[in-house]
Amino acid sequence: MMSNEMGFASFRSQMKLSKEEICREIFLHNSDSIKIRKEGVAVRNLSRILDAALKLCNSKGFSSMSLRDLSRESGLSMGAMYSYFRSKEDLLRMIQAQGRSVVLRVLGRVTEGIDDPLLKLRRVIQAHLYASEVLQPWFYLSYMETRNFPRDEYKKSIEAELFTENMLIEIIDSGQKRGLFKSMDAVLLGAVIKSMLQDWYLKRWKYYKRKMSVEQYSEFLLNFIESSILCDTRV
Template structure:
């Protein structure tokens, strides 16, 4: 979190009116956390900047030193979250050659990441449709990007005769749906004391039962 906010501070130095790095990074971190918390409770549009003042302990004027308007606040949060997700997923799977191992790793990585960054994932899923043109498009592309990762892995396994899957696109879609359920209904899973490891291992077993069973052996 510290690292991310430090990056954001550097990159958006032009639009951020704060000069001292220590104060800037601390307040940015505070603002992001508060924004995700409030938005996930009542929606980004419904969250007023006065709510954000109360939650952060900053005044209206101080907030506007960190972003030039409410929409820019949203853009910064989105931009940074997306970069983080794509980087982690790519790095975790790029060196794996074995299809089955790669599929497992992709599922585990996505779930662990969304466990750590749950508020951001939830925010992103729920708010994307409210974004204006450009951010809206990027949100959908980001979703398709991770879906494509799964399509590619399934296609690779299919070529190697390890996976037996009729429709890779549809299979990737439902894998994505199950991964998303983890952060969308996070409260439900916590209440039921289901840990992320258990959920991940379950998803892998379910998918492998479907694609790893050679129909010719039946």
């Protein structure tokens, strides 16, 4: 159907989203919270803690996950875990902040230097889907636990949500001004596109059961959206 997009595999390798890479970033950005000095040790155990936390939070929710659960699942003792975060809430903050930073980085990277609104729209949609495919538990957690964030983090979380949405809205707007897209409420369009992007990581079990790949979903979504918003000046 369309080209000039990258496949999921190349996206994954280009964006450096491996577990280790991410834990390394968390380690470097949270020296206030993390008492461990040696990177090797920190990354290894952070990885175990985050795996366990994401698994437990995604199945029973953050506030129903006890630190004893987390200790059992991660294989670390209570005391040891407290060398990797200051408090339970602090752990949530770290996870959430990292997810946010990845989204900003990825969306920034795939759109830089792109001018054509249609191409830009495709890139954003695809990148968002791909990123949420790689980091599904991160995205899911951020979405479901927003309510439990402390005031500051809550605000940042809302801002990040609106940032993505505004990105979409601006693209739509510029596409409409150039006569490429039909005239319709850009704000609402941005909102519903966002909701379709979110469905991919919120209802992952459903798509998994239907053996749907992220590429398939991505292509469907692009076709669906384009056939609704594109002007008829092309085939």
